[in-house]
Amino acid sequence: MKVLLLEDDPELAPELAAGLRRHGFVVDQVGTCADADLQVAVSPYDCLVLDRRVPDGDGLALIEQWRARGIATPALVLTARAEVADRVDGFERGADDYLVKPFALAELVVRVRTLGLRVRESRPRVLRAAGLELDVARHRVTLDGVLLTLSAKEFAVLEVLLEHAGDVVRRGELVARCWDELSEPGSNVVDVLVGQLRRKLGSAELVETVRGVGYRLAAQPPVG
Template sequence: MRVLIVEDELYLAEAIRDGLRLEAIAADIAGDGDTALEQLAVNAYDVVVLDRDIPGPNGDEIARRLAAEPASPRVLMLTAADRLDDKATGFESGADDYLTKPFALRELVLRLRALGRRPAASTPPVSEISGVRLDRFRREVFRDGHYVNLTRKQFAVLDVLMTAGGGVVSAEDLLERAWDENADPFTNAVRITISTLRKRLGEPWVIETVPGVGYRMTT
């Protein structure tokens, strides 16, 4: 899962980002509405964590723009506006969920995962291919009934491959979906992560390299 945090309080935004990364959720930060729209135009996000009171286009306006676009990311408004009327306005603007400050990071993570189970493409919470079973909500992976202990990044990469349902995923797409915006496009991180992921899943290999194209789950 990849998330955009739209929050003008830098320390809070960085704390959320770091906490999400510990939960295998790639996260980027935008400190104002204009930057958020720029990042949304060039990156693919699953959920936007959106403060309402931000410089530039405010949170309500961004939510309305996203709601008008096909296959747009889901919106979780994270704001100090806690009156019922505030919440009603937020949902009317296009929010899919609403969490008020102060909040517990654990609750934010649970809400993000719940939203991630219901993206536009209707990805199911559990996928199974070639004996590999991935549970997105419980963050568990099994191979032929045996639990597989994966790092956060390995889980994120496997999630992208499983979501593709056997289709080929390029290294560039894996960087975009499983890493954040600071990832070096020339890094060998994808190749290394795929290699260690194969070893964790065990033989026979279930992740195939398609030379010059990318990677896919064998079916």
């Protein structure tokens, strides 16, 4: 899942971003409403996590603007305000969840994962092709019934390839869906990751390179 984190606290922001990444999320972290608005315009997200008070505005006001523009991505608000009236106001203005500071990282992870799954409700919860079966909710992959051990990044890339089994997935889409601002899109990170994935799948033929474009997952198991 890809998450946008709007938090300007110099200590809390990197701590939250690192914690979410440890739990398998792809995280873009920004410190202003202007940067958050730009990121939402150029990149798809499964969940938005926004602090209420940042230097150039209010994360809740930003959510309200997004809702008015038809952006329905689930949003969780981080705030020091614990009053019921504040939470009710947040829900009425478009927030999907509220987490009062201080909070435990474990609770944030569960809430973000739950909200992110809402984006995927219209997609199959289990993806199947070429002998592969990927269970999105259980974060589990099998090949011909054998359980595979994949890293979070390998799982994310395989999920995108399975969603488009038989069709070419451009490198840019893989980067947008599976990497955050810490990655270097111009480097060979995608090629290296696909190479690792092929080794774990035990077949180079399952994931085909379409030179100059991207990759394609076989819709059917390779013959022979």
